[in-house]
Amino acid sequence: MTKKLNVQNMILTLQKFWGDKGCMLMQAYDTEKGAGTMSPYTFLRAIGPEHWNAAYVEPSRRPADGRYGENPNRLYQHHQFQVVMKPAPKDIQEYYLDSLRALGIEPLEHDIRFVEDNWENPSMGCAGVGWEVWLDGMEVTQFTYFQQVGGLQCHPVTSEITYGVERLASYIQDVNSVYDLEWGDGVLYGDIFKEPEYEHSKYSFEESNQDMLFKFFNDYEKEANRLIDLGLVHPAYDYILKCSHTFNLLDARGAVSVTERAAFLSRIRRMAHKVATAFVEERKKRGFPLLPNDDPAKEKVND
Amino acid sequence: MTKNYLLEIGLEEMPAHVVTNSINQLAQKTAKFLKDNRISFSEIDKYSTPRRLAIIVKDMDEKQKDIDIKAKGPSKKIAQDADGNWTKAAQGFARGQGMTAGDIFFEELKGVEYAYIQKHETGKDVADVLKDITEVITSLTFPTRMRWANFDFEYIRPIHWLVSLLDSQEVPIKILDVDSGRMTRGHRFLGEDVEIDNVRDYVDDLRGQFVLVDAKERKDLISSQIETIAQDNDWVVDVDPDLLEEVNNLVEYPTTFHGKFDRKYLEIPEEVLITSMKDNQRYFYVRNKSGELEPDFISVRNGNSEHLENVIQGNEKVLVARLEDADFFFKEDQSKTIQDYVNKLKTVNFHVKIGTMYEKMQRVHQISDHLATLFGLSDQERKDLLRASDIYKFDLVTSMVDEFPELQGVMGEKYASIMGETNGVAKAVREHYMPISAEGDLPSTKVGATLAIANKLDSLITFYAVGLIPSGSNDPYALRRQAYGIVRILDDNNWSMNLNDLQDFIAANLKVPDNLNLSEHSDELIQFMIDRVRQLLNTTSIKNDIIDAVTSGSNIDPVAMVDTAKVLQSHSADLEFKAVIEALGRVVNLAQKAGFKYSDELKMDDSLFENPSEKSLNEKVAAIYTSQPDSAEKLYDRLAALKESINSYFEENMIMDKDEKIKNNRLTQLVITNHLIAKLGDLSKIVVK
Incomplete structure (x- = not known):
């Protein structure tokens, strides 16, 4: 590595790379979520027959992983660079390796391996098959072929590449703590995020209002179900995301017993399945606009 | 002349734990396929890496063996009309066999005459037969399967290339959108695509492209590299065979290296260090000659030794981050008391x-x-x-x-x-x-x-x-x-x-x-x-009938059952074993028909005794009760010693006496005796010849 990319240049490089591969560069979605997969640009678009190629940075909140800004690797909020391509291109693995080269990581100078890791998010009815990618022993990317999303079979199959932005940047910039990363123009990650990390940890573990959050969860759930019945898929999905984040906050607070935990997760899963089904229905009514004209599925819709 | 056949399935990286099982399946199923198709061969060599499953079938026949088939058709009544002309059914049968009605002859089967056709089928070229090898490829089973792109087909990972070669001749096959050829791929980073001219070049051609396709060769190489590192550093490495197997199936071209971490982390419990290294990072941990853990590890890179310093540094950094976490947990956990944790278990x-x-x-x-x-x-x-x-x-x-x-x-x-x-x-x-x-x-x-x-x-x-x-x-x-x-x-x-x-x-x-x-x-x-x-x-050499007997008795105590089984097994070689079991068995049989069960209240009435054998058995049984044998061996010995008394008892006394009182008294004797016997088990299950 000759020059060390700062975080924003790393993101720009990835955006340029995947943009050139035909991905639309989307922006982060504005509702709290635990992973880039839960953005509607992945979750909803991975189901149904339509094609979809997109890349975006997703800030992901995991309240239980908060460490008051004291742990060099664990964060309340980290960033994922998410690439979804559907159907998965035949050479998607080679594309990925080329993206590492674009970042200055020449495979011949490192040890890069694809180690089996089948990804699952039971609370959203998601399952996929794939790998974690190891760069000199460090897991820097999750690589998944979606098999099921929202409890629905994926056909065609979406390939999802999730780069851990902080992980990869720590490697590229050779720092031991995320807070020492340069984000851009001499400003460090710690200058931007150390305070919010502390405050969010304090809030999640000590100050959150449990009664309010329990009430929110119930209200959000009611609203989501009502909206699904009205065919208002996207607002419904926003409320499901809010349910999920509210649950994560309660969980971090230790407010959810093991028994209740399973019950909460199954409530979220039911909504995720309903909204996934409703999304495909709504897209079908519109004739699956993002299907290529020569796709046999398109003719079926037009029949 | 015989031929050799190479089949290579090229895939995206398979999970390490399925590689060996999959290549074994491919070889076994290919052997069965060839046998079913009447192709003989000498052996099948197996090759596998994370990205490929390959077999070479050696010394195959050029052709299938010819066979003579006698096909059975309709009965004569249906095959010919009253005038002896061939019916449509007969003509259809002959056509179906690729012959004409004139080839039909009749033979009797269980008193009825049937139409038959005898034909000689010439074996097909082996290349023709091998076109169906795709059915073997698609029949492999895996613990998890996946779909990809637009296909419905499921496999362990997407298939990218197929090599199907008979000596130097291509045998075209196709799976989904992949056509076979002679082109294989080298190591992902070090190698290039290479055309295989002849099956015999396969292993060496791939070696030239930094792929050691023979899993055993790879494994031996890793082992010897570990051995060298250990010797150079005076370390003792206990190479876990499962870890070696896994690591071997993560690489195509192994280069073993070692890295280190700060000695201060050795304060973390050894089990935590080992889990971090072995389970999380797939490293081999090392000890010094006195058996203490050293702050070093050994790992295997998928590649050569160029720029190895980057790889070592990266791996050291990852491990330290993990140990830093573990160290934090170890200290953090000690800031609370056991009672704190016990209270937490209420939730x-x-x-x-x-x-x-x-x-x-x-x-x-x-x-x-x-x-x-x-x-x-x-x-x-x-x-x-x-x-x-x-x-x-x-x-x-x-x-x-x-x-x-x-x-x-x-x-x-x-x-x-x-x-x-x-x-x-x-x-x-x-x-x-x-x-x-x-x-x-x-x-x-x-x-x-x-x-x-x-x-x-x-x-x-x-x-x-x-x-x-x-x-x-x-x-x-x-x-x-x-x-x-x-x-x-x-x-x-x-x-x-x-x-x-x-x-x-x-x-x-x-x-x-x-x-x-x-x-x-x-x-x-x-x-x-x-x-x-x-x-x-069942893990011992004790006979099944004895196991049946001791597990059906009245003493529901695992250790007693095991002891009794051992005692019976050892006595089963005695000359008098058969006689003992038969004598005790007679007691068991009649006691079970007594119509009442043992209880502590049951008492013998010696005023009803008519024969000396009654008194004798009663005294002996009572003595066993008094002495309370405390082992299966003692109980068996005491009961075995009753053999003569029991036999005389049955000879001298009519159990089902007309006098109801006498009858009940005698049955009571048997029930009391049986109560002791049942502690050994249900002896009626023991087979004595």
Whole structure:
């Protein structure tokens, strides 16, 4: 590595790379979520027959992983660079390796391996098959072929590449703590995020209002179900995301017993399945606009 | 001349644990395919890496063997009309066989004449046969399968290329959008695509592209590289075969290297260091000559030795981040007390239907108290046991076990020691999980063994009480292993434990939530335990009929069953064994028909005796009751000694006497005698010839 990319240049490089591969560069979605997969640009678009190629940075909140800004690797909020391509291109693995080269990581100078890791998010009815990618022993990317999303079979199959932005940047910039990363123009990650990390940890573990959050969860759930019945898929999905984040906050607070935990997760899963089904229905009514004209599925819709 | 055939399936990286099984399947299924197609060969060589499964079939016939087929058609009545002309049915039959009606001849089968055609089928070229090898490729089974792109087809990973070559001739096959050819791919980064001219070049051509396609060669290379590093550094490396197998299936071109970490991390418990290195990072840990862990590790790169310093540095950095975390957890966990963790267990469920871990520990405390008396534990042991039973699950809610679940029990022992518990308590906290596999190690202390039994008993009793009973292969809570563990621990310590008595104690004393009905499935549970005794006896050389006998008796005590089985087995070679079993068997048979069961109130009335043999048997049996034989051996000896008395008894006395009183008195004698015999088992199940 000759020059060390700062975080924003790393993101720009990835955006340029995947943009050139035909991905639309989307922006982060504005509702709290635990992973880039839960953005509607992945979750909803991975189901149904339509094609979809997109890349975006997703800030992901995991309240239980908060460490008051004291742990060099664990964060309340980290960033994922998410690439979804559907159907998965035949050479998607080679594309990925080329993206590492674009970042200055020449495979011949490192040890890069694809180690089996089948990804699952039971609370959203998601399952996929794939790998974690190891760069000199460090897991820097999750690589998944979606098999099921929202409890629905994926056909065609979406390939999802999730780069851990902080992980990869720590490697590229050779720092031991995320807070020492340069984000851009001499400003460090710690200058931007150390305070919010502390405050969010304090809030999640000590100050959150449990009664309010329990009430929110119930209200959000009611609203989501009502909206699904009205065919208002996207607002419904926003409320499901809010349910999920509210649950994560309660969980971090230790407010959810093991028994209740399973019950909460199954409530979220039911909504995720309903909204996934409703999304495909709504897209079908519109004739699956993002299907290529020569796709046999398109003719079926037009029949 | 014979031919060699190469088939290579090129894939995206397969999971390491499926590679060996998959290549074995490919070879076996290909062998069967060739046999079914009448192609003989000398052997099949297997090659595999994470990205490819390949076989070379050696010395194949050029053609299938010819065969003569005699095909049976319709009966003569249907094949020919009244005038002897061929019917449509006959013509159709002949056509179906690729012949004409003129080739038909008749033969009698069970008194009816049928049309037959004899034909000689010339074997096809082997290349033609091999076109169907795709059915072998698609028949492989995998633990997980996936779909990709637009296809419905499922496989372990997407297929990218196929090489199908008969010596130097291509045998075209196709799977989905992949056409076979002679082009294979080299190492992902070091190699290039290469065309295989002839099957015999395959291994060397790939070697030239940095792929060691022979898994054994790769494995031997890794082993010898590890050996060299160990020698150079004066280390001792215990190469775990499973880890070596996994690592071998993660690389196509292995280069072994070693890295280090700061000595200060050696303060972290060894088990944590080993888990971080071995399970999380797939490293081999190293020890010095005195057996102490060294702050170094060995790992294997998929590539050559160029720029190896980057790889070493990167791996060191990752490990240090993990150890830094572990160190944090280790210190953090010690800032709380065992009581803090025990309190936290009030919110952790053992099972939704059963209750919390805390409640489980309370029940196990009660069971332990009972068992301590039963097993004759010393005062100190009882004290340790009861303390251990109050805390033994506490490590489940520590940060370290949350991060490394496989260290449950291990961390419990560590923390218990650090936090001032006695050695006995600390050890029991770890040992209560044992045995962790069917044939795994057993607890080494009496306290650990008793806690292990109490913990497992509670699981069995409560899961049975809520109806979560194992059936067939469905045993999600591993109750079979736990029950077998109890039987093994009892046997190991020679601890007598009557299951009926225990059940009674538990039903009467154990505090459980209202939804648990402790007696509802108790008979099934006892049978389940007895079946585990059978399982244990089946691992010995004891004969099946003896196992059947001892597991069907009245003494529901695993250790007694095992002892009795050994005693009967050793006596089964005695000259008089047959006579003893027959004599005792006569008592058993009639006693079972007596119409009443043994009870302590049953008394003999010697005023009703008519013959000396009655008095004699009565006295001898009473003497056995008085002496209370305390081992299966003594009981057997005493009962065997009754043989003559029993035989005289049956010769001199009519059991079913006309006088009701005499009859009952004699039946009572048999029931009382049988009560002793049944302690050995159901002797009627023993086969004596």
